[in-house]
Structure formats: structure tokens, C-alpha cells
Amino acid sequence: MAEPDPTEGRRSDDPPPRLETRGLTIAFGRKTALDGVSFSVRAGEIIALLGDSGCGKSTLLRAVAGLEQPSAGHVLLDGRAMSARMPPEERGVGMMFQDYALFPHLTVLQNVRFGLHRWSSGEADAIAKARLEQVGLADRASSYPGTLSGGESQRVALARALAPGPRVLLLDEPFSNLDRRNRDRVRADTVSVLHATGATALLVTHDPEEALLVSDRIVLMREGRIVQIGSGADLYRRPTSHFAANFFGDLITFPSRCMDGVARTQLGAFPAPGTADGALVLSCVRPESITLSDPGAGCPARVIRRRFLGAFSELILAAEGLAEPLRLTVANDISTREGDIVGLHVDSEASLVFPIEPD
Numbered sequence: 001m002a003e004p005d006p007t008e009g010r011r012s013d014d015p016p017p018r019l020e021t022r023g024l025t026i027a028f029g030r031k032t033a034l035d036g037v038s039f040s041v042r043a044g045e046i047i048a049l050l051g052d053s054g055c056g057k058s059t060l061l062r063a064v065a066g067l068e069q070p071s072a073g074h075v076l077l078d079g080r081a082m083s084a085r086m087p088p089e090e091r092g093v094g095m096m097f098q099d100y101a102l103f104p105h106l107t108v109l110q111n112v113r114f115g116l117h118r119w120s121s122g123e124a125d126a127i128a129k130a131r132l133e134q135v136g137l138a139d140r141a142s143s144y145p146g147t148l149s150g151g152e153s154q155r156v157a158l159a160r161a162l163a164p165g166p167r168v169l170l171l172d173e174p175f176s177n178l179d180r181r182n183r184d185r186v187r188a189d190t191v192s193v194l195h196a197t198g199a200t201a202l203l204v205t206h207d208p209e210e211a212l213l214v215s216d217r218i219v220l221m222r223e224g225r226i227v228q229i230g231s232g233a234d235l236y237r238r239p240t241s242h243f244a245a246n247f248f249g250d251l252i253t254f255p256s257r258c259m260d261g262v263a264r265t266q267l268g269a270f271p272a273p274g275t276a277d278g279a280l281v282l283s284c285v286r287p288e289s290i291t292l293s294d295p296g297a298g299c300p301a302r303v304i305r306r307r308f309l310g311a312f313s314e315l316i317l318a319a320e321g322l323a324e325p326l327r328l329t330v331a332n333d334i335s336t337r338e339g340d341i342v343g344l345h346v347d348s349e350a351s352l353v354f355p356i357e358p359d
């Protein structure tokens with residue numbers, strides 16, 4: 001698939017993007033970690049780099065920082081191409097890594113003001129205190145990192161990364177060291193600090209839910225390439241490939257054949273405009289787009305199991321003509337019982353049809 005043109009839709013009098021990569025390519029020996037990656041980020045945007053382990057997310061982050069030298073392509077900041085070896089601090093790029101890398105022998109305040117060489121001592125103190133205030137840790141300024149919780153350490157690292165006012169902040173899996181209970185809160189706090197400071201951020205994650213929660217747009221990657229760029233709603237509702245559709249949430253997929261611009265499926269006719277008659281395609285639907293109707297309407301299915309799950313119930317259904325059972329969640333007041341026959345109905349607007357991709 002062609003990579004999107006990062007300059008598309010831009011008028012000549014628009015300011016250049018805060019960050020842009022053009023055809024970025026990086027290989028380690030025979031392994032191509034990035035293969036012609038082009039995308040752009042507007043000032044103030046939070047972008048999630050999302051993809052499976054090994055798809056090149058961290059390499060892309062490191063290339064933006066100037067820590068990996070591309071064999072082809074460029075990184076541009078505010079429209080200016082960076083020379084390959086220019087270090088992060090000269091680029092005006094800040095970084096925050098999984099382990100926070102706080103200096104244990106320095107106080108919280110000293111950690112936050114550590115990189116502020118360009119300011120006088122008094123100014124550096126004032127900036128560091130203001131950043132600590134922003135992350136809600138002003139009262140821990142004279143504590144040492146060893147006395148902080150995981151969430152507090154993350155906030156100190158965020159304050160330190162933001163202190164010099166970087167043009168772009170790079171965050172590599174910033175929440176992966178936190179337990180689930182803390183993660184939700186720290187994640188929400190981080191996003192509100194990023195928004196409050198107007199920071200432009202590139203955040204690496206392999207978790208689609210996290211990408212949806214924290215970012216304005218998502219760059220979905222696979223094997224060193226960009227698969228799709230868009231808002232979370234774009235990627236979820238209008239995925240351009242089966243890979244992208246399958247990455248987000250549950251997806252029911254079954255092969256079917258096309259005729260007259262529709263895929264004829266067990267669950268109804270799914271629009272597939274422009275597809276050749278007789279072509280084999282992957283027809284897909286998300287479970288939440290399937291509704292139950294009375295038997296006789298829609299695709300007949302038998303309820304194999306019903307489980308109470310608190311806020312809702314789960315039905316496992318065997319649908320006529322489908323090899324795999326379907327798993328649907330329904331409101332508790334729906335009276336369907338195990339053994340019942342129901343009709344399944346799919347809103348054709350919510351159906352997805354993709355060509356069969358080579359592996």
C-alpha cells in the first residue's frame with residue numbers, strides 16, 4: 001500500500017509541521033527496521049506510535065531523537081531537516097523512557113532542573129519548580145527518588161522532560177512499569193499535563209486501548225512501515241486493511257464471495273463497491289454491530305451459553321454457516337436463554353470488507 005503523503009492538504013502559507021519524517025529508512029544488518037516511513041505531526045498534537053513488538057516503533061522514536069542514523073530519508077523539525085548526527089538536545093527533542101532514569105543521588109528538584117544549562121541558576125530553579133507544580137509534586141521538591149512511588153517517579157520524569165520546553169517530547173512505553181490501578185490515573189494525569197503545556201508528543205505503545213485513550217492521532221505500524229494514520233475513530237470505524245481492523249477490538253471475520261458490488265455473507269449482504277464478481281474477500285463485523293431479533297428474521301443462531309458478567313451478559317452463539325461461535329455482550333434485561341434460537345442482524349453500514357492480504 002502507498003504511504004500517505006505528509007504534505008497532502010497543506011497550503012503554502014500554513015506553518016510547517018512541528019515534526020515530519022520523509023522516507024525514513026533504517027536497517028540493522030539485514031533487518032530493515034524502518035522502511036520509508038513518512039508522516040507529520042502538528043504542534044500540540046499527541047501522536048501514538050502503535051504496533052506489535054519489533055515493528056519499529058522505538059527505532060522511529062530514536063531516529064527522531066537523532067540516536068539512530070537513517071540510511072535514507074530525513075527528520076524535519078519546524079520545516080528544517082536535521083543533520084543525521086545532531087544530538088537530541090540540539091534538536092530541541094525531549095525524551096522519557098520506561099525506567100524514568102532519575103538520578104538517585106539528586107533531589108526531585110535537582111533532577112528536574114538537571115538539563116537546564118541554558119538558563120541562569122535562578123531561572124532554572126523557577127522553571128523546575130513550575131514544572132513540579134504542574135505535575136502536582138511541588139511538595140516533594142527536596143525528596144530523593146528512592147522515596148517516591150512508581151506514579152510519582154513517572155511524574156518527576158515527565159516534569160524533567162518538559163522542563164527545557166522541547167519542540168517534541170518522545171515517550172517510549174511510559175506507563176508500562178506501572179500496575180494497572182496506577183496506570184489509568186497516571187495516564188490521565190500525563191495527558192492533561194501534556195495538553196496544559198501545549199506539548200507536542202510522540203508516544204510509543206503496543207496497547208490499542210492506550211493509543212485510543214491518550215492520543216489525538218494514531219500511527220499504526222507493521223514490519224517497519226506505516227499501515228494507517230488517523231484518529232482513533234478513523235482506525236476503529238474506517239480501517240483500510242484487515243490488519244488495522246483486527247488490531248482494534250474484537251472482529252468477526254469470515255471469507256465470502258462478491259457479486260454485483262456486495263459480499264454475500266451468512267449475516268447479510270455487505271457493501272463491497274468496485275470488487276470484481278466472484279472475488280474472494282474477508283467480510284468482517286464487530287460484535288457490537290450485531291443485534292438480536294426474533295427467530296425468522298436475520299441469520300438463525302442458537303444460544304449455546306449465557307453468562308452473567310455484572311454490568312452485562314455474554315452470549316455464545318452458533319450461527320448457521322459460521323465455523324466459529326460468536327461472542328456477543330447484551331444488556332442483562334434481554335431474556336434470551338440457553339437453547340433459544342434467535343435471529344442475528346448486522347447493520348450493513350458497520351460491515352467491513354477487505355481483499356485477502358498475502359501474509
Ligand SMILES: Nc1ncnc2c1ncn2[C@@H]1O[C@H](COP(=O)(O)OP(=O)(O)OP(=O)(O)O)[C@@H](O)[C@H]1O
Pocket residue numbers: 028031032033051052053054055056057058059060206
Ligand atoms: N540496535 C539494534 N541492532 C539490531 N537490531 C535491532 C536494533 N534495534 C532494533 N533492532 C531490530 O529492529 C526491529 C525493530 O525494533 P524496535 O525496537 O524499533 O521495535 P519496537 O516496535 O519498538 O518493538 P518493542 O515494542 O518490542 O520495543 C526489531 O526486529 C529489532 O530486533
